[in-house]
Amino acid sequence: MKGAVLGIGERSEKGDFIHRPVLVREVLEALHCRPFEGKNYLDCTVGMGGHTEAILNATAPDGRVIGIDRDEEALRGTERRLHPYLERLTLRKASFKELIQIAQAFNLTEVDGILFDLGVSSVQLDHPDRGFSFQRPGPLDMRMDREQKETAADWVNRLSQVDLTEVIQKYGEERWAKRIASSIVRFRKEQGAITRTEELESIVWRATPPTERRRRIHPATRTFQALRMMVNQEMEQIEAGLEAAISLLARGGRLVVISFHSLEDRCVKQTFKKWTQKESAPRQFVNLYKKPITAGPEEVSRNRRARSAKLRALERAA
Numbered sequence: 677m678k679g680a681v682l683g684i685g686e687r688s689e690k691g692d693f694i695h696r697p698v699l700v701r702e703v704l705e706a707l708h709c710r711p712f713e714g715k716n717y718l719d720c721t722v723g724m725g726g727h728t729e730a731i732l733n734a735t736a737p738d739g740r741v742i743g744i745d746r747d748e749e750a751l752r753g754t755e756r757r758l759h760p761y762l763e764r765l766t767l768r769k770a771s772f773k774e775l776i777q778i779a780q781a782f783n784l785t786e787v788d789g790i791l792f793d794l795g796v797s798s799v800q801l802d803h804p805d806r807g808f809s810f811q812r813p814g815p816l817d818m819r820m821d822r823e824q825k826e827t828a829a830d831w832v833n834r835l836s837q838v839d840l841t842e843v844i845q846k847y848g849e850e851r852w853a854k855r856i857a858s859s860i861v862r863f864r865k866e867q868g869a870i871t872r873t874e875e876l877e878s879i880v881w882r883a884t885p886p887t888e889r890r891r892r893i894h895p896a897t898r899t900f901q902a903l904r905m906m907v908n909q910e911m912e913q914i915e916a917g918l919e920a921a922i923s924l925l926a927r928g929g930r931l932v933v934i935s936f937h938s939l940e941d942r943c944v945k946q947t948f949k950k951w952t953q954k955e956s957a958p959r960q961f962v963n964l965y966k967k968p969i970t971a972g973p974e975e976v977s978r979n980r981r982a983r984s985a986k987l988r989a990l991e992r993a994a
């Protein structure tokens with residue numbers, strides 16, 4: 677393996693990929709989960725259901741969770757795993773952009789706690805078939821929702837050099853975006869379409885100056901992040917999701933967001949700022965914490981996904 681190894685995914689005894697939820701105690705605290713209060717929660721990134729399960733346990737016997745995810749496979753697995761809770765748990769396939777419709781479908785206008793644990797799960801990342809990881813040879817796919825039409829390969833082979841540069845710069849914050857885009861276009865001309873993760877990894881590796889290759893972060897990290905964000909329209913989704921969440925919060929309700937990189941965190945921070953500054957608005961919001969909450973060294977050593985996690989939370993005061 678070239679460059680720094682970012683850590684290989686964990687597997688359960690049966691050999692399935694597993695996902696460890698991050699900052700669980702902190703999420704329960706920020707959402708103010710208590711037993712016997714009969715409150716409603718919306719988990720917008722239900723994934724493997726780690727946070728949802730913790731919320732259901734902390735709010736027993738009458739707390740209810742509606743969980744959404746745009747990944748059908750994740751939902752199916754979680755439905756099986758959380759079977760004992762299904763009286764208090766409803767799962768639906770949906771994206772953040774559909775949050776309002778989902779809430780309407782369940783007659784939910786006042787939600788007590790809303791959670792976003794952004795990005796991809798370790799299961800998505802580690803599964804070679806999903807094509808998210810440069811460390812795993814597989815089809816260059818990256819769709820969270822596999823019913824969506826265009827894969828990362830479709831994008832990478834269709835975009836012009838100028839557009840590729842822009843995307844890699846904007847979503848990957850990559851200094852060498854121009855060189856990488858030019859290498860992608862050269863590969864397409866000389867060898868045909870790029871279809872595999874390992875092809876893209878090696879194109880990026882070769883386009884990166886040798887001094888960069890020795891850094892802790894593998895040079896392909898940022899390009900893969902950029903593509904993933906474009907394929908899944910992640911920034912638009914987050915913006916729409918946060919606005920919808922704000923409009924659904926009950927008085928005293930809490931919105932908790934965990935982000936994993938600077939673009940996500942910036943968006944969360946700015947949205948929160950906008951809402952906490954609207955002093956004359958009919959709805960009032962306050963930040964629960966001055967600074968984002970991060971994982972302690974013990975959690976980081978157990979769970980590599982926790983390394984970059986930042987939790988921010990908002991309460992609707994009036």
Ligand code: SAH
Pocket residue numbers: 695696697698720721722723724725726727728744745746747750770771772773793794795796797798820913914
């Ligand atoms: N908290 C979960 C893990 C969440 S990982 C757990 O404890 O298991 C993030 C999940 O959010 C992934 O399953 C991904 O498919 C989903 N996701 C990301 N963006 C989304 C969006 N815009 N709409 C719906 N789900 C999304």
